[in-house]
Amino acid sequence: MKNITILCPLIFVLFNVIFPARAAEVHALTATSHSMGKDMDVVVITPEGYSKTTNYPVMYLLHGYGGNQNDWVKKVPEIKDYADLYNTIIVCPDGGHSSWYFDSPIDEKVRYETYISVELIGWVDSTFSTVASRDGRAITGLSMGGHGALYLAFRNQDVFGAAGSMSGGVDLRPFPLNWDIADQLGDYAEHPENWENNSVLNLVFKLTPDRLKIIFDCGTEDFFYEVNYHLHERLVERNIPHSFTIRPGAHNWDYWSNAIAYHCLFFHFFFTQSGDD
Numbered sequence: 001m002k003n004i005t006i007l008c009p010l011i012f013v014l015f016n017v018i019f020p021a022r023a024a025e026v027h028a029l030t031a032t033s034h035s036m037g038k039d040m041d042v043v044v045i046t047p048e049g050y051s052k053t054t055n056y057p058v059m060y061l062l063h064g065y066g067g068n069q070n071d072w073v074k075k076v077p078e079i080k081d082y083a084d085l086y087n088t089i090i091v092c093p094d095g096g097h098s099s100w101y102f103d104s105p106i107d108e109k110v111r112y113e114t115y116i117s118v119e120l121i122g123w124v125d126s127t128f129s130t131v132a133s134r135d136g137r138a139i140t141g142l143s144m145g146g147h148g149a150l151y152l153a154f155r156n157q158d159v160f161g162a163a164g165s166m167s168g169g170v171d172l173r174p175f176p177l178n179w180d181i182a183d184q185l186g187d188y189a190e191h192p193e194n195w196e197n198n199s200v201l202n203l204v205f206k207l208t209p210d211r212l213k214i215i216f217d218c219g220t221e222d223f224f225y226e227v228n229y230h231l232h233e234r235l236v237e238r239n240i241p242h243s244f245t246i247r248p249g250a251h252n253w254d255y256w257s258n259a260i261a262y263h264c265l266f267f268h269f270f271f272t273q274s275g276d277d
Contacts, residue, residue, distance in 0.1 A: 023048035024080040026073055031093075031123040035111040042120065043069045044128065045090040047083040052129045055136070057271040058089045059264070060116070060160075062101065062141025062148045065179045069094040076257045082264040088271070089128055093120055098180035100172075101148025105194050106186045112148075117156045133161075135274035138213075138267040140164030142256045143224070144179065146216070147172070147200055153212060154203040162213035162270040166259040167251050170200040170216075171227040201227065204234045214242040215266045217259055219249025 027044045047056070061079070063071040069092045072079055083090050095101055095112055104110035125132040137160050141149040146168020153163030172181055173195050176188035185194040196202055214235070218228035232244040243266065249255035 024083040025050065026080065029127075031120055033111070033115040033119050035114040035119060036109060040115065040120070041069050041094045043073055043092040044124070045073065045080055045083045045092075046128070047087050047089065050089075050129075055129055055131045056087065056089045057131050057136040057138070057267075058091055058124060058128075059267055060091050060093070060120075060137070060139040060149070061260075062095055062116075062139070062145030063092065064141070064143035064145050065098055065100075067095075067145075072260075075253050076260060078257065079260060079264075082261070086264060086268040086271075088264075088268070089124075089130060091120070091124055095145065095148060098144070098183060099148075100144055100169075100179075100181060100184050100198075101151055102184050102198060104184040105198075106191070107184065110184055113152060113155070116148075117152050117159050121159060131271075134159055135161050136271060138162040138164070138270060140166065140215075140260075140263045140267075141168070142166045142259075143169060143251065146170065150200045150214075150216065151198070151203065153214075154200065154206050157206070157212050160212070161274065162215075162267055164214070164263045164266065165200075165216040165228075166256050166263065167218050167222050167224050168200070168216060168228065169224055170231045171202075172199045174227065201231050201234055204231070204238055204240065207235075207238065207240045209239055210241060213266075213270045214240070215245075215263055216242070217245035217247065217262070219247060219251070219255045221248070221250040222255075223251060 025046050030039045031042050033040050072092050099112040101112045103113040139149045139160050146165030150165045153160040218225045235242050
């Protein structure tokens with residue numbers, strides 16, 4: 001039903017050493033968001049030997065608060081190795097400085113749910129050779145992006161077949177003054193319903209067993225540790241299968257550079273078991 005794992009952060013050290021020279025290609029491109037009326041920067045990584053005659057699964061990889069589309073490829077260049085190893089396209093969109101990946105209920109110019117789950121996916125599927133179905137799509141991210149990945153997947157299960165979160169802010173309510181969340185949802189005291197309705201923890205009711213493959217993790221020294229554990233408990237209560245990993249670590253790139261390896265492997269199993277790899 002569930003998988004709780006306690007892991008050492010060094011398990012992938014030797015694995016990383018034996019990677020061959022990276023052959024994946026990194027593309028700095030622009031996609032249009034009609035809902036927000038602007039062009040959006042996006043980084044797309046295609047695996048070695050990418051060919052239009054092959055359909056590739058796609059992993060969408062979201063950045064955190066204050067970041068941008070370049071964060072992952074700059075901070076964790078190993079993701080290019082994972083694109084090669086698992087023959088997967090990796091897409092890193094620009095999610096804005098503090099969007100939290102919402103369609104904001106108070107600012108009609110902020111439409112990041114529509115952009116990621118509709119416009120960007122349509123653009124990726126028309127520009128690259130992909131498995132253009134939920135069986136060939138996964139999404140994950142760190143911190144704000146961890147919230148965003150589960151938020152988008154829980155609300156768009158017809159779009160994504162697997163989802164993950166690394167150190168995600170999966171319950172926003174304990175943090176009413178942090179990370180500009182109120183810019184998208186309004187002041188907590190004035191608009192509590194926005195915070196209730198848009199926290200991942202309160203979207204678990206949308207899930208049915210085995211519909212969405214879920215992986216998430218958090219370091220024991222992370223300020224988001226408790227809300228992640230509460231999400232695990234909520235999923236257990238509703239009998240939703242998931243993989244929840246606890247490991248030593250804080251809210252930093254040392255942790256995320258280790259965590260992403262597990263997510264890529266988890267999604268690879270999902271893609272191959274779906275029969276579309």
